[in-house]
Amino acid sequence: MMTVDSQLNTAANPLVVTQRTCLDITVVIPTYNGAARIPEVLDHLKQQVGIDALTWEVIVCDNNSCDRTADVVAHYQQQWPPEPALRYCFVAEQGAAFARQRGVMEAHGHIVAFLDDDNLPAQDWLFNVHSFAQAYPQAGAFGSQIHGNFQGVLPEGFEKIACFLAIVERGNQPHLYNPKTKILPPAAGLAVRRTAWLNAVPERLFLNHKGKSAGLASEDLEAMLHIQKAGWEVWYNSDMVITHQIPAQRLQQDYLVSLLRCVGLSRFYIRWLGTQDWQRFFKVPAYIANDLRKLALHYQKNGLGQNHLNLVAACERSLLTSTLVSPAFLLEKAYQDFWQSRLDSVQLPERQQWLQLLTDAFEKRSLELYQQEVIFLGASTALETKAVMLPQVEILLRLDCGLPDQALASPASFFPTAERYGLMRTLDRRVIQQVCETLAGRQVDVIYSLNLSSASVDDASLPDFIEMQLKRYHIDPEYLCFEISEKIVIDAWKDVQGLVARLKMLGLRVTIDEVKERSATASYMTQLPVDCLKLSKDVVDCSDWLESSLPDYLKIVQQTGVQLVAKGVETQIRLEQLQNLGIQYIQGYQLSRPFPFISGTSI
Secondary structure (H helix, E strand, O other): OOOOOOOOOOOOOHHHHHHHOOEEEEEEEEEOOOOOOHHHHHHHHHOOOOOOOOOEEEEEEEOOOOOOHHHHHHHHHHHOOOOOEEEEEEOOOOOHHHHHHHHHHHOOEEEEEEOOOOEEEOOOHHHHHHHHHHHOOOEEEEEEEEEEEEEOOOOOOHHHOHHHHOOEOOOOOOEEOOHHHOOOOOOOOOEEEHHHHHHHOOOOOOOOOOOHHHOOOOHHHHHHHHHHHOOOEEEEEEEEEEEEEEEHHHHOHHHHHHHHHHHHHHHHHHHHHOOOHHHHHHHHHHHHHHHHHHHHHHHHHHOOOOOOOOHHHHHHHHHHHHHHHHHHHHHHHHHHHHHHHHHHHHHOOOHHHHHHHHHHHHHHOOOEEEEEEEEEOOOOOOOOOHHHHOOEEEEEEEEOOOOOOOOOEOHHHHHHHHHHOOOHHHHHHHHHHHHHHHHOOOOOOOEEEEEOOHHHHOOOOHHHHHHHHHHHHOOOHHHEEEEEEHHHHHHOHHHHHHHHHHHHHOOOEEEEEEEOOHHHHHHHOOOOOOOEEEEOHHHHOOHHHHHHHHHHHHHHHHHHOOEEEEOOOOOHHHHHHHHHHOOOEEOOOOOOOOEEOOOOOOO
16 A cells, blocks of 8 residues: 655656645646636635644646636735745646646645635635545545535436536545445545655546537546556545535536536546456446447437437436447547647647747746837828828737747747647737736827737637726727738638627727738728738738739728738838838838837736
8 A cells, every 4th residue: 555655656756746845735726717716716715724733825727718817816916925825827738637737746735635716615624634634644535525506496306417517425424435436536626645646647638628629528537547546545535525616507408418428428438447457358348238238228218309308318318328439439539639649749849848938928927029110101291190190010929938048939939839729819818918008007109009810810709808908907999909810811701800890899900911812802801991901021022913913902002091011021122112112101120120018017
């Protein structure tokens, strides 16, 4: 039997663990878009009793949220006492398993106690976590008693499926989870020994997922199985009590059926992992045969149709059918994971380096922003509009590589990794917020232009976020412009139409960037109320294109009154050619190199 003093294996660095593990408990709160929920969890932790002799800390693991989670944690940190520490970690790869893994790696406590952002611990929860850890040194993990606070009407027969919503009420006495029963506690309210986790749990769990759209669940059970198979005991501790806040939406049939489907699709791997190697040849066919039998009995009892099933029967059928196809589904997932890993190794060989640098930037909550001027070369007249007269700059994002003698990285270096791991929407929002906060309270007489990625264009909540920033920092929308590339306009036309309409309603300016498709431009310009077109550097550098196509764009400018900007102008020869052809707005190194954005407080 393993003990608390068991040595870490070669998968971890024992020196690092020894130096960092100096507290009794680390509370880890994985969260995704939990800005509205995190405060209540933190408030409950501040009210813990019986812990005067304990040393502990709290780590909020922000799993690539695009709401105000980082702001909320920063606000709490300002009023949080020095002890226990309240720390913030950004987790770039989405998935609860990644957030928990980061929390364990960052933890300074011997015991790591997990709370989801909708888990409210009883006042003596931490005291009972520590007491149980002391009383049961052979326990590598121990789960809480979890009650539900249901914010809706419970459907008939709900008790049969309550466990799938992490409701655990197994009596008022602690008991051991017997490996033969195949039952284990969920991650909500779970406490683990850090050494047990680092020894037993792989850094990347097979069932990790980004949500129900991935068709997976049970990554917490996978972690528990690894700990149990390593020889540690897993317990239920009735004295550790938490309340799980469950909104009405999670009690609806669509949600529950989808949840049970994910559990079923993940079930084959849980069974496989929980079976010894020599038993798999016999047990796997037996499992499949038993699943067929159960599904046949369910059809016999409830009929073949779906519409007449009540909620519990629909959930049971979803679980049974998805369990039956689980082997094929997971085999396909393993195949896709293998080829995705191969593809990443070829296309993004330095992805882990960029992922770490992006994580560092998010945790510092201050991005490296630069600005490049758009130079007006025409002669101003009394007829010039205010938009023409106002100076214009484009906000450019750079990434600090962390080395004093190394230049800042351009987006071409790290955007592929950000796109691969779904970070573009978060990056766009952080840039928007940082620009607005920096401009707050300043006399603004420049139009600041910010780029939007395809992920942000596809985000229906983006206009609401922008409106919130304008109101929060009292920014005049007349001085903000958003740039959308022409490729995105063509590929996501309906989304772009809706977004531009919302932006114009807010009083913001809109630019179409990287313009080079003459026929497409003529088409969308009749339907989009844009303020500016920016020619791509590719066409600006092509003399033949300029001679043949530029006159058409100048006609569009004359007819619509929009500005036409030539980007990427880097030579005097090109500058003179553009001027001779009638271009009045120039952006490029020939006239203006990027320089740091106005310094201000970080976000």
